[in-house]
Amino acid sequence: MRPRDYLQQGDGLVVVDVQNDFCPGGALAIENGDQVVPVLNKWIQAALDKDIPVYASRDWHPEGHVSFQSEGGPYPPHCRQDSPGAEFHPDLMLLKTVVKITKGTRFDQDQNSVFDQTGFQKRLQRDRVGRIWVGGLAQDICVLATVLDARAYGFEVELLLTATRAVSPEGSRQALDKMRQAGADIVDGSNYGF
DSSP, rough: HHHHHHHOOOOEEEEEOOOGSSSSSSSTTTGGGGGGHHHEEEEEEEEEHOOOOOOEEOOBBBTTTTTTTTGOSBBBBBBTTTTTSSOTTTSSSTTTTTTTEEEOOSSSSSOOSSSTOOHHHHHHHHTOOOOEEEEEOIIIIHHHHHHHHHHTTTEEEEEEEEEOSSOHHHHHHHHHHHHHHHEEEOGGGGGOOO
């Protein structure tokens, strides 16, 4: 089976934070984070072929963001606005038709979920999307938060396991448990080459 065999009308593909700073060599690199790119590209192409909407989120932090260690946060500076690290991975196939969602712009809080104060749920409703397929980085932080919020808003969720990477193995185990408990389906496409 191929990605296009799974997608149907009423679906949307959500690509979470596949940015340079989260890939090898980046300021907050996730091990093998760049390996999600070819998998996601297959899904993006399949979505485009079937006229399924594609959405891509990005962290877009201002200088002095609350998540930075210099401000008491847990992370080194990353995905700073207009920096090379904040750019999408160069091999990610994002055409002009892809809807880009910017998050993490507030000075007073982080926004891990694509849904957090972005109006994304309204966009999905407007696009008549009832089920989302989710991949990206990191599985145990922003992908997790996005999946949990999507379920809370009543969307069906399919997590593309081979299109995500976690910060740690333990984080992955915990995140997958939380997503399953929330009612998300975990799709392991490794047997099908995606």
